[in-house]
Structure formats: structure tokens, C-alpha cells
Amino acid sequence: RISELMDKLQEHFAMAGQKVNRYTGTDYSGIEALRREIKEQERLVKARRSAVNEAKDALDAAHSQQGASQKEVVGLLERKHSWSAQDLERYMALVRSEHINDQAVQAAKDRLHAAERALEEARSQLERRERAQYHEEQIWSDTIRRNSTWVTFGLMGVNIFLLLVNLAVIEPWRRRRLVKEVRRALDEKTPMVAAM
Numbered sequence: 001r002i003s004e005l006m007d008k009l010q011e012h013f014a015m016a017g018q019k020v021n022r023y024t025g026t027d028y029s030g031i032e033a034l035r036r037e038i039k040e041q042e043r044l045v046k047a048r049r050s051a052v053n054e055a056k057d058a059l060d061a062a063h064s065q066q067g068a069s070q071k072e073v074v075g076l077l078e079r080k081h082s083w084s085a086q087d088l089e090r091y092m093a094l095v096r097s098e099h100i101n102d103q104a105v106q107a108a109k110d111r112l113h114a115a116e117r118a119l120e121e122a123r124s125q126l127e128r129r130e131r132a133q134y135h136e137e138q139i140w141s142d143t144i145r146r147n148s149t150w151v152t153f154g155l156m157g158v159n160i161f162l163l164l165v166n167l168a169v170i171e172p173w174r175r176r177r178l179v180k181e182v183r184r185a186l187d188e189k190t191p192m193v194a195a196m
Helices: 002-024 029-078 085-195
Strands: none
Touching: 029 085
């Protein structure tokens, strides 16, 4: 039962703290949301970087395939005078595949450029979010500083007020009371001294 009461109190204090933070402009939840967005964007940048690497690997593979095919064509052309029927068929197949290889290289280049553009866009989004977070944190920090200054001035004002109340009201009252107690004590002792 006590734990339930403490849980409810803690919940009410948290809600009151949130309301005070919202009212004073020191609510940090917007910055926390930006931080979550930045982490998500960082994951996206990492995935896009991985996609760029895969596209580069695919382009390298397409270039390798094209290079191997061209090398084989050059090798066949060097011994053109001694071709067999099989060599002729292979040459024709390589010539036909040259267009396919060119298309594969172009497609790999296009995929690489698209992946690089997507990566650049993700990076610029990340940079914008980081700038927004920095800006929001600066505003939050300035608000905390400003509120702290006003709280300090308020506490100084309360201290000065209490000092003036002490000097103007409490000290004269204590002095009068002390004088009365001393007079009463003297009045009580005076008849005793006279009686002796």
C-alpha cells in the first residue's frame, strides 16, 4: 500500500516537473526526440554506406567481367589465322556478350551513382538534424542560465528582505524583551538586596 502511494506520488511529481519545465522553457523532451532521430538517421547513413560499398563491388565485378571478355577477344584476334569452328563460335558469343557487358557496367554505374546520391542525402539530413539539436541545446542552455539568474536575483531579494525585517522588526523586539527581562530581574533582586 505504501509502495502504491509512493508510485502515485512519484507519478504526480513527474507530471508536475514536466509542467514546470514546459512553463519555464526548460523542457528537454524535444532535444531527446532529436537525439532519437539522429540515431535513426545514423543507422540509415550506415545502411546507405553499405549499399554504396555493395554497388562499388558490383561495378568492380562488371568491369572484371567486361575486362576478361575483352581480353579473351584480344587473345582470339591475335590467333585469328588459326581459328577453329569452336574459336569462331566463341568469338561470336563474346561479341554478342560485349553489349550485355556494357549494359551491366552502365547499370552498375547507375546503381552506384544512385546509392551515392542516397548516401549524400542521408548525410545532409543527419547534418541538418545535428545542427537542429545543437541549436535546441543552445536555446535550452540559455534558458536554464537565464532562469538561474532570475532565481539567484529572487533569492538575493528574499535574503535582503529577511535582513531588513530582522533589522527593522525582530531586533528591536528582542531588544525591548531583553530590557524588560533585565528590569524584571533587577526589580526582583532589588527588594532582596534591600532586605539584607
